[in-house]
Amino acid sequence: MEKEPLISIKNVWKSFKKNKVLKGLNLSVNKGESLVILGRSGSGKSVCIKCIVGLIKADKGQILVFGSDVTKLKTEVLNKIRIRIGFMFQNGALYDSMSVRDNLAFTLKHHTKDLEASQIEKQTIEALEAVGLSEAIDKMPSELSGGMRKRVGLARTLIIQPEIILYDEPTSGLDTITAREISELIVSIQKKQHTTSIIITHDMACAKATSDRIMILNEGVIHAEGTYSELENSNDEWVQSFFI
Numbered sequence: 001m002e003k004e005p006l007i008s009i010k011n012v013w014k015s016f017k018k019n020k021v022l023k024g025l026n027l028s029v030n031k032g033e034s035l036v037i038l039g040r041s042g043s044g045k046s047v048c049i050k051c052i053v054g055l056i057k058a059d060k061g062q063i064l065v066f067g068s069d070v071t072k073l074k075t076e077v078l079n080k081i082r083i084r085i086g087f088m089f090q091n092g093a094l095y096d097s098m099s100v101r102d103n104l105a106f107t108l109k110h111h112t113k114d115l116e117a118s119q120i121e122k123q124t125i126e127a128l129e130a131v132g133l134s135e136a137i138d139k140m141p142s143e144l145s146g147g148m149r150k151r152v153g154l155a156r157t158l159i160i161q162p163e164i165i166l167y168d169e170p171t172s173g174l175d176t177i178t179a180r181e182i183s184e185l186i187v188s189i190q191k192k193q194h195t196t197s198i199i200i201t202h203d204m205a206c207a208k209a210t211s212d213r214i215m216i217l218n219e220g221v222i223h224a225e226g227t228y229s230e231l232e233n234s235n236d237e238w239v240q241s242f243f244i
């Protein structure tokens with residue numbers, strides 16, 4: 001793994017009115033690395049990754065992505081960075097009125113202009129194959145189980161061949177076995193495509209399977225950092241409470 005930060009958050013602050021969420025957050029993710037962020041509900045994990053893609057604007061601080069400070073970029077330049085980043089939302093964020101095929105094709109057409117229909121079809125099939133869901137191509141989102149929705153959401157993230165993938169609770173709401181399958185899929189994508197990832201999760205099995213490194217967010221800053229086994233063996237009782 002190369003030790004080159006692809007994402008670097010420096011002294012970032014974010015409040016919503018009186019609610020101070022990020023209070024001088026620092027974190028970095030190296031190229032090819034998979035970072036898991038843990039933290040209690042409401043601790044600001046989603047806000048943190050939304051700041052990385054500029055969906056939420058930080059009040060203060062620097063957020064370097066591919067070497068550019070996204071807090072300072074104009075929309076056109078920010079969009080050039082965004083198209084290199086995949087964002088897997090909690091619910092898959094599928095368009096309910098479109099079939100799986102159309103959901104994927106729409107994302108691809110929006111991302112890469114002037115693609116031929118045959119190329120779109122090929123990439124759609126490949127993305128669904130990558131998540132083991134080729135048979136669902138003509139289904140509507142309402143016909144999919146929670147696990148299938150997550151897989152289609154992942155296929156839609158992968159179809160743009162992102163260099164960075166941000167996963168917001170990829171296994172939430174799934175049974176243990178399906179959750180494990182999604183975690184295994186994340187690891188296999190990581191290995192095959194050498195993506196750089198941030199994974200937000202409350203699922204410790206997912207954290208264990210997918211992380212090179214874990215950071216635990218508390219009170220707007222990183223409270224602890226290490227590998228899964230380092231943190232599992234931490235003397236800090238609060239850190240240990242995540243591993244029980």
Ligand SMILES: Nc1ncnc2c1ncn2[C@@H]1O[C@H](COP(=O)(O)OP(=O)(O)OP(=O)(O)O)[C@@H](O)[C@H]1O
Pocket residue numbers: 016019021039040041042043044045046047048
């Ligand atoms: N757009 C917004 N407007 C106002 N407040 C917001 C907004 N987004 C997030 N917040 C607030 O910021 C805080 C952190 O929210 P965030 O979604 O980042 O938590 P989280 O750590 O991801 O929680 P969970 O694990 O429950 O998903 C919460 O108090 C939330 O209400």
